[in-house]
Amino acid sequence: MQVEKLSRRGVVAGGVAAGLVAAPFVRSANAAGNLTIGLWDHWVPGANDVQSAIIKEWADKEKVDVKVDYITSQGNKLLLTLAAESQAHSGHDIMEFTNWESAQFNASLEPVDDVVKSVVAKNGPIDPAVEYLGKFEGKWLGVPMTRGTLLLGCCSRFDLMKEHGGVDVQALYPAGKPAADASWTWDAFLAAAEKCQKAGYAFGLPLGSTTDTNQWVGALFLAYGAQLMDAKGNVTVKTDAVRQVLEYAKKLAAFVPSDAPSWDDASNNKWLISGKGALIFNPPSAWAVAKRDAPQVAEKCWTHGFPKGPAGRFNPILPRFYGVWSSSKNKPAAKSLLEYLAMRPAAERQVAASQGYDIPPYPKFNDFKTWDEEGPPTGTLSHYPIKGGDQVAGVVCSPAPPLIAAQIWAQSVQAQMVVRYFKGEAMASVLDRAERDLEGFKRT
Numbered sequence: 001m002q003v004e005k006l007s008r009r010g011v012v013a014g015g016v017a018a019g020l021v022a023a024p025f026v027r028s029a030n031a032a033g034n035l036t037i038g039l040w041d042h043w044v045p046g047a048n049d050v051q052s053a054i055i056k057e058w059a060d061k062e063k064v065d066v067k068v069d070y071i072t073s074q075g076n077k078l079l080l081t082l083a084a085e086s087q088a089h090s091g092h093d094i095m096e097f098t099n100w101e102s103a104q105f106n107a108s109l110e111p112v113d114d115v116v117k118s119v120v121a122k123n124g125p126i127d128p129a130v131e132y133l134g135k136f137e138g139k140w141l142g143v144p145m146t147r148g149t150l151l152l153g154c155c156s157r158f159d160l161m162k163e164h165g166g167v168d169v170q171a172l173y174p175a176g177k178p179a180a181d182a183s184w185t186w187d188a189f190l191a192a193a194e195k196c197q198k199a200g201y202a203f204g205l206p207l208g209s210t211t212d213t214n215q216w217v218g219a220l221f222l223a224y225g226a227q228l229m230d231a232k233g234n235v236t237v238k239t240d241a242v243r244q245v246l247e248y249a250k251k252l253a254a255f256v257p258s259d260a261p262s263w264d265d266a267s268n269n270k271w272l273i274s275g276k277g278a279l280i281f282n283p284p285s286a287w288a289v290a291k292r293d294a295p296q297v298a299e300k301c302w303t304h305g306f307p308k309g310p311a312g313r314f315n316p317i318l319p320r321f322y323g324v325w326s327s328s329k330n331k332p333a334a335k336s337l338l339e340y341l342a343m344r345p346a347a348e349r350q351v352a353a354s355q356g357y358d359i360p361p362y363p364k365f366n367d368f369k370t371w372d373e374e375g376p377p378t379g380t381l382s383h384y385p386i387k388g389g390d391q392v393a394g395v396v397c398s399p400a401p402p403l404i405a406a407q408i409w410a411q412s413v414q415a416q417m418v419v420r421y422f423k424g425e426a427m428a429s430v431l432d433r434a435e436r437d438l439e440g441f442k443r444t
Contacts, residue, residue: 033065033330033333035059035064035066035067035093035094035330035334035337036066036068036094037055037068037069037094038071038094038095039051039070039147040320042354047358050349050353052068054350055068058337064330064337079101085108086107089108089325089327091325092325093325093330093333094328094334094337094338095322096320097141097142097320097321097323098320098321099409100402100405100409102133102134102141103133103141103403104406105141105323106136106141108326110323110328112335115140115335115338118339119144119342122344123344123365125362127319127362127393129317129393129394130144130319132395132398132402133395133402134321136402143341143342145319145321145322145361146342146347146358147350147358149317149320149359150317150318151315151316151317151318151384151385152215152216152316153282153283153284153305153306154304155279155282155286155302156169157201157279157300157301157302158170158301160196160278161192164201165193165278166191166192169304170302173302173305173382173383175379176382178387178389179304181304181313181389184308186220186309192279196255197255201276202256202276202277203277204257204271204276205256206267206268207253207260207263207418207419208260208415209412212281213412214396214397214409215281216281216316217418218316218409218414219315219396220245220248221245222316222396222398223245223306223312224245224309225241225310225311226239226244226245227241227399228434229399231401233400233401233404233442235439237434246421246427253418253419253422261419268280269286269289272290273286273289273293283357283384284356284357284374285357286301287380288355301377302377302380303383313390314392314393314394315386315393316393316395317394324338344365347362347365347368351370352368355370356370359384360385371384404438407444408438408441413438417430417431420433
């Protein structure tokens with residue numbers, strides 16, 4: 001069994017036919033057909049191995065010859081692969097998609113309504129936020145997957161938050177028990193951010209054009225009901241809600257590191273692990289790295305829910321989907337594999353292999369034991385998944401139509417509005433520019 005990790009150079013130099021199909025992953029003398037699958041290269045050591053083992057079990061049972069690539073998302077390599085294969089109508093049978101990518105490549109994808117219907121009948125309902133991204137023009141273009149799907153969440157240093165910020169996050173989010181977070185609002189967040197910054201432990205909130213920035217800023221906008229565009233494509237920038245969230249964000253930006261507008265997606269992780277930060281927004285990746293590199297930090301971390309705003313408590317979700325290219329030569333086998341990967345036994349193994357990083361898109365799966373058992377400290381991930389209460393998963397840039405929301409995300413429109421207003425640009429100018437950008441997106 002061989003597994004290949006695909007680099008950007010492999011995509012560019014090797015082309016679709018040679019560079020995108022890996023060496024055999026599962027080989028069977030009685031193979032009934034062939035499949036190729038391209039997946040995100042999971043950052044957690046061992047997670048790919050478990051996924052490979054799950055695929056091998058299905059392949060051995062169904063007598064299908066399967067080949068797999070694990071493709072890094074660094075440098076947009078996974079997106080580059082999607083674009084190359086969509087244009088060439090050749091490459092893998094199955095590829096992995098995130099955010100609005102299935103909508104962006106809709107013309108090249110096979111609808112999978114039949115698979116999703118079968119999966120829902122067995123797994124229960126899909127989170128509405130995931131459905132918003134997985135369907136395009138009424139059709140499912142991807143099967144929601146557990147592996148790699150994440151919530152952002154707050155990752156707090158509970159000792160620093162309690163000592164300097166005046167917030168006991170372990171009491172608000174007790175391990176194995178319901179949240180008691182009524183007081184955890186964006187106003188309380190601002191007060192804690194100011195106190196921790198003055199004590200020398202600023203919140204590590206990025207403000208650049210990055211995934212982490214788009215996620216937390218987008219969730220802030222959702223919490224204030226600040227929509228830039230409605231579901232029908234009407235621009236709604238100049239509203240009281242948008243003005244209110246910008247006023248709030250301007251205050252908050254004063255208490256984050258001064259170089260936050262230049263941070264990348266690794267910067268907030270490093271900030272926490274260095275011991276300089278009291279809070280970041282992140283899945284459990286920073287904590288997991290801290291277990292290895294800075295255990296004295298990891299043992300003081302607590303992952304928990306987002307603050308509540310005037311419009312609600314939204315935790316940003318970044319779901320992933322398995323999609324089948326319409327050019328696939330073996331669609332029945334591809335759909336059979338995707339249903340197998342979406343089932344509860346596979347999902348539970350994927351969550352355990354990712355040390356709790358992966359979040360199932362099926363709420364009934366939020367009872368897996370991994371989140372309550374992981375540590376140190378034990379229970380640190382207990383409230384990483386959403387377990388009732390008033391918190392919901394939110395899709396940033398929504399409810400704009402998917403193809404326009406994808407452009408709002410790509411251009412980091414919300415974060416740029418915050419940065420420009422914080423740096424002194426007039427409110428009217430900030431809103432005018434955003435309005436022009438959004439009108440432009442409607443024409444492209």
